[in-house]
Amino acid sequence: xxxxxFMEAALTVRMMRFSLLIWTVFFAGAVxxxxxxxxxxxxxxxxxxxxxxxxxxxxxxxxxxxxxxEMNVEDALQDWFxxxxxxxxxxxxxAREKWQEGLRKLDSLAALPPFHYxxxxxxxxxxxxxxxxxxxxxxxxxxxxxxxxxxxxxxxxLAPRQKTPGRKHRLVLYGHGAAFGVPNSFCDWLxxxxxxxGYVVIAPALRGEPLFQMQIPVNGKxxxxxxxxxxxxxxxxxxxxxxxxxxxxxxxKAGEFAMIGHSFGSGVGLLTVARAGSAAKVAVSxxxxxxxxxxxxxxxxxxxxxxxxxxxxxxxxPVSDQLRGLQQRSLLHNVDKLQxxxxxxMGGAYDGSVFHQSHADLIAKLQKSGKKFHYELVPDGDHxxxxxxxxxxxxxLKIQQKFFAEHYPAE
Numbered sequence: 527x528x529x530x531x532f533m534e535a536a537l538t539v540r541m542m543r544f545s546l547l548i549w550t551v552f553f554a555g556a557v558x559x560x561x562x563x564x565x566x567x568x569x570x571x572x573x574x575x576x577x578x579x580x581x582x583x584x585x586x587x588x589x590x591x592x593x594x595x596e597m598n599v600e601d602a603l604q605d606w607f608x609x610x611x612x613x614x615x616x617x618x619x620x621a622r623e624k625w626q627e628g629l630r631k632l633d634s635l636a637a638l639p640p641f642h643y644x645x646x647x648x649x650x651x652x653x654x655x656x657x658x659x660x661x662x663x664x665x666x667x668x669x670x671x672x673x674x675x676x677x678x679x680x681x682x683x684l685a686p687r688q689k690t691p692g693r694k695h696r697l698v699l700y701g702h703g704a705a706f707g708v709p710n711s712f713c714d715w716l717x718x719x720x721x722x723x724g725y726v727v728i729a730p731a732l733r734g735e736p737l738f739q740m741q742i743p744v745n746g747k748x749x750x751x752x753x754x755x756x757x758x759x760x761x762x763x764x765x766x767x768x769x770x771x772x773x774x775x776x777x778x779k780a781g782e783f784a785m786i787g788h789s790f791g792s793g794v795g796l797l798t799v800a801r802a803g804s805a806a807k808v809a810v811s812x813x814x815x816x817x818x819x820x821x822x823x824x825x826x827x828x829x830x831x832x833x834x835x836x837x838x839x840x841x842x843x844p845v846s847d848q849l850r851g852l853q854q855r856s857l858l859h860n861v862d863k864l865q866x867x868x869x870x871x872m873g874g875a876y877d878g879s880v881f882h883q884s885h886a887d888l889i890a891k892l893q894k895s896g897k898k899f900h901y902e903l904v905p906d907g908d909h910x911x912x913x914x915x916x917x918x919x920x921x922x923l924k925i926q927q928k929f930f931a932e933h934y935p936a937e
Contacts, residue, residue: 564838567610571838574829579618581625582609586827588632594820594887596853597635602628604845606827641853643801646766647674650774651683655744662717664688669737669744674760674767677752680737681730681768682708684721685777694779696936697772699765699798700729701791703812703910705755707736712913719927724936725784728772732761732794757836758793758816758855765798769805781805784934785866786926788812788912793857796868800860808934810869810926812912817857818884823848825880833880861891868892868899869929871922873907881909900929 605628612621733753773780787795792814799806907918
């Protein structure tokens with residue numbers, strides 16, 4: 527099997543982390559993809575910081591509570607889109623009439639029915655290559671592929687190099703931030719804090735993404751997972767299929783796992799945890815993105831911060847599909863499915879953002895549902911604090927280590 531010095535080929539750890547901070551989108555967790563389109567009528571929203579028309583503002587503000595409560599606001603929302611289009615065509619009076627009409631359609635709303643997911647794919651790993659972690663010769667790092675429906679996906683498998691016959695290691699699923707592939711430098715972090723303690727780690731690149739954030743050739747080819755980035759929809763299928771493949775390995779304890787993730791990957795990971803039910807034992811989340819997509823959606827309508835960069839493209843779907851798509855991506859919609867114990871971190875340096883507001887929504891629903899969780903606001907932590915070795919990261923790491931030791935020890 528082809529072997530390469532992984533860390534030398536991908537530069538130094540320090541340079542990798544600096545590059546990762548440049549490429550990771552602060553307050554985003556998702557990217558604006560080539561080929562994304564803007565729904566007619568929404569072209570100016572990225573440059574607007576307030577709603578100037580009182581009729582539009584009245585409708586947008588009235589939509590907030592029923593939208594977040596997953597009520598069927600399809601008709602009123604359709605009128606908002608229609609009004610936006612008329613406004614950009616300089617038909618202001620017709621736009622105002624549409625917005626007024628939409629406001630009248632918010633009485634006697636019915637709740638949207640629950641979203642039902644299809645069964646996850648079964649899968650098996652194909653090992654493509656083995657890479658070297660210079661600082662961790664006792665850790666085996668393999669590039670693996672697996673199939674999800676008709677899509678070929680790529681990811682990493684990290685395990686102790688020396689395996690005791692008959693020993694089954696506990697499994698950890700790692701979800702990376704942004705949507706640019708697995709951070710090269712985080713392989714060292716995973717090796718040190720998990721594999722050397724006795725865990726096996728799987729790290730998917732997820733659909734539409736390159737394998738690594740700083741690409742390196744594998745068997746002479748830079749690998750990119752099939753499909754397109756779906757912002758927490760198909761990505762959960764990728765994770766569930768990867769779990770199924772990992773559980774078939776002879777050195778992995780089948781039927782259970784822990785999750786750890788950051789930003790985009792934590793949003794995907796938490797949904798995977800919900801869909802996996804009792805198989806998920808614990809989950810550690812760093813600044814998860816889009817746990818309540820309805821709030822992000824509404825925040826863009828009201829001209830809030832641009833924290834969903836492909837939102838305009840998402841809005842090209844029929845309104846009914848948008849509402850169902852929000853449910854599909856929503857951790858809040860799936861709270862009742864959660865059986866894992868949760869540790870939720872949030873950087874405290876940007877309090878008041880939609881990240882914090884959506885986590886407040888999540889906490890309220892977790893409490894109402896009687897779920898076990900701990901929420902930690904990390905002093906001075908920005909959105910990317912876990913990617914660095916500063917005081918916020920060290921503060922959180924001690925809590926994380928204690929959490930795993932108590933609730934998911936390597937055994």
